[in-house]
Amino acid sequence: MKSASHNVISIARARHxxxxxxxxxxxxxxVTVQYDGVATDAAAASASGDDLWMPLDELTPITGWExxxxxxxxxxxCVPIPAERRAEFFAxxxxxxxxxxxxxxxxxxxxxxxxxxxxxxEPPAARRDALRSLEAPDxxxxxxxxxxxxxxxxxxKKVLLLTWASW
Amino acid sequence: xxxxLDTGGADxxxxxxxxxxxxxxxxxxxxxxxxxxxxxxxxxxxxxxCLIDERHVVAAAYDMPNVPMAVWIDEDGRIxxxxxxxxxxxxxxxxxxxxxxxxxxxxxAGRASRARYRDAIRDWVAHGAQSRYALSPQAVRxxxxxxxxxxxxxxACFALANLLRERGAHDLAAHWFSEAKHRCPERWNYVRQAxxxxxxxxxxxxxxxxxxxxxxxxxxxxxxxxxEHGTGTEM
Numbered sequence: 001m002k003s004a005s006h007n008v009i010s011i012a013r014a015r016h017x018x019x020x021x022x023x024x025x026x027x028x029x030x031v032t033v034q035y036d037g038v039a040t041d042a043a044a045a046s047a048s049g050d051d052l053w054m055p056l057d058e059l060t061p062i063t064g065w066e067x068x069x070x071x072x073x074x075x076x077x078c079v080p081i082p083a084e085r086r087a088e089f090f091a092x093x094x095x096x097x098x099x100x101x102x103x104x105x106x107x108x109x110x111x112x113x114x115x116x117x118x119x120x121x122e123p124p125a126a127r128r129d130a131l132r133s134l135e136a137p138d139x140x141x142x143x144x145x146x147x148x149x150x151x152x153x154x155x156x157k158k159v160l161l162l163t164w165a166s167w
Numbered sequence: 168x169x170x171x172l173d174t175g176g177a178d179x180x181x182x183x184x185x186x187x188x189x190x191x192x193x194x195x196x197x198x199x200x201x202x203x204x205x206x207x208x209x210x211x212x213x214x215x216x217c218l219i220d221e222r223h224v225v226a227a228a229y230d231m232p233n234v235p236m237a238v239w240i241d242e243d244g245r246i247x248x249x250x251x252x253x254x255x256x257x258x259x260x261x262x263x264x265x266x267x268x269x270x271x272x273x274x275x276a277g278r279a280s281r282a283r284y285r286d287a288i289r290d291w292v293a294h295g296a297q298s299r300y301a302l303s304p305q306a307v308r309x310x311x312x313x314x315x316x317x318x319x320x321x322x323a324c325f326a327l328a329n330l331l332r333e334r335g336a337h338d339l340a341a342h343w344f345s346e347a348k349h350r351c352p353e354r355w356n357y358v359r360q361a362x363x364x365x366x367x368x369x370x371x372x373x374x375x376x377x378x379x380x381x382x383x384x385x386x387x388x389x390x391x392x393x394x395e396h397g398t399g400t401e402m
Contacts, residue, residue, distance in 0.1 A: 032330075034326065034327075034330055037222075037224065037326075039330055106316070108316070108319045108320040108322070108323040109323060110320075110323045110324055110327050110343070110346075111327075112327060112331060112339055112342075112343065114339060115331060115334070115336050115339055117327065117330060117331065119323055119326055119327040119330060120323070121319055121320070121322055121323030121326060122227070122319065122322075123319065124313060124314045124315060124316055124318065124319040125313070127227075127228075127230065127313055127314055127319070128230075128311065128312075128313025128314065129313075131229070131230060131246070131249065131311045131313060132308045132311050132313070134245045134246045134304055134307055134308070135244060135245060135246075136238070136240045136244050136245065136246050137228040137229065139220075139224055139225055139228060141170065141218040141219060141220050141224075141225070142177075142218065142219055143216055143217055143218055143219065144177055144180065144181055144184055144185065144217065144219070149168070149216045149218055151168075151240070151244075152244065154168070154240075155242070155243070155244050156242050157242060158239070158240070158241060158242060158291070158292060158295070159168060159239075159240040160168075160237060160238075160239060160240075160288060161168060161170065161225070161229070161237060161238040161239075161240060162168070162169045162170070162235060162236075162237045162253055163169070163170045163171075163172055163220075163225060163226065163231055163234050163235060163236050163237075164169060164170075164171055164172070164234050164235045165171060165172045165173055165234045165356070165359070165360070166171065166173050166175065166179040166180055166182070166183055166363075167173070167175075167179075167359050167360060167362075167363035167370035167371075
């Protein structure tokens with residue numbers, strides 16, 4: 001891990017990033033995993049290249065995915081893991097490769113090793129299918145006074161959702 | 168409701184939502200917006216919720232590459248018009264930046280487009296599902312392409328940049344904002360937000376103008392049909 005960190009730092013310096021300053025601001029002892037928009041410190045996770053290994057007792061609270069006999073399940077959805085590829089996903093010590101699973105379900109992910117942060121996005125097909133269900137995706141955001149509003153509060157009224165920006 | 172896609176947060180948004188004094192809209196923009204002097208002088212603070220979306224989650228959820236865009240949602244929470252430019256046109260691309268003037272025919276077309284869109288909203292408010300602008304479920308689905316794999320990857324890069332920025336790792340964040348921009352150079356929300364974070368005002372500066380020029384004949388704002396069986400030439 002030391003040499004991997006050193007390599008990352010070298011690459012980052014080549015990008016002219018002041019990462020020494022940045023590194024002081026992040027907890028170097030754990031990996032931060034953002035899943036479904038929520039960032040959580042995964043104390044027992046370890047990264048190796050493009051793989052992220054997590055113990056199962058961290059996997060479920062962070063991602064909602066749970067290992068079951070029929071595969072990896074979340075809610076009513078189960079994704080079977082092919083027996084011949086099991087080693088790709090499960091280590092002998094029981095840890096699970098979340099990055100391999102993301103690749104398997106076409107889920108985009110990125111990681112910034114200098115900050116030990118991994119971020120998992122939404123598979124494009126899931127976003128497309130959700131929109132084509134025609135159910136407006138809910139969200140909760142603050143106004144200028146910090147009051148939080150959810151789209152779902154306006155059920156029973158027509159809503160014109162209009163985006164803009166100051167820039 | 169309005170949603171400001173603004174990583175700069177409340178500080179960036181406040182001068183527009185609660186201006187201390189009337190906002191000085193540049194003449195070419197006023198020409199495109201088509202407000203009368205009375206309307207301009209009579210503008211009041213909005214009474215509807217004005218929300219702030221620092222992470223651009225609404226843009227990701229509704230697949231919005233640009234601003235301003237609108238989605239129409241009925242009383243049951245169902246989309247009756249998917250994300251589309253809210254009356255905006257490409258006329259601004261012909262702005263002469265030296266004289267800050269816009270050809271009158273383009274300004275007129277811009278005003279007409281915005282007026283058509285505003286009138287369509289009013290028609291829907293009055294007539295609901297019977298409005299000819301409330302699309303059928305089949306038409307809504309047909310208009311939803313959904314994000315591409317590259318879009319989804321760029322969205323992840325942008326989200327990572329925001330997380331790093333929130334944690335104070337600004338130089339690392341800048342790299343990932345840039346990565347999102349390079350992955351999807353025509354997702355203007357990424358491009359312009361990244362430029363704005365580099366330098367205030369840069370979102371409309373030389374790099375943006377160059378990117379617009381490189382679009383060539385391709386539209387900046389997608390053309391839409393207001394009616395379900397339109398000709399594809401509106402807006």
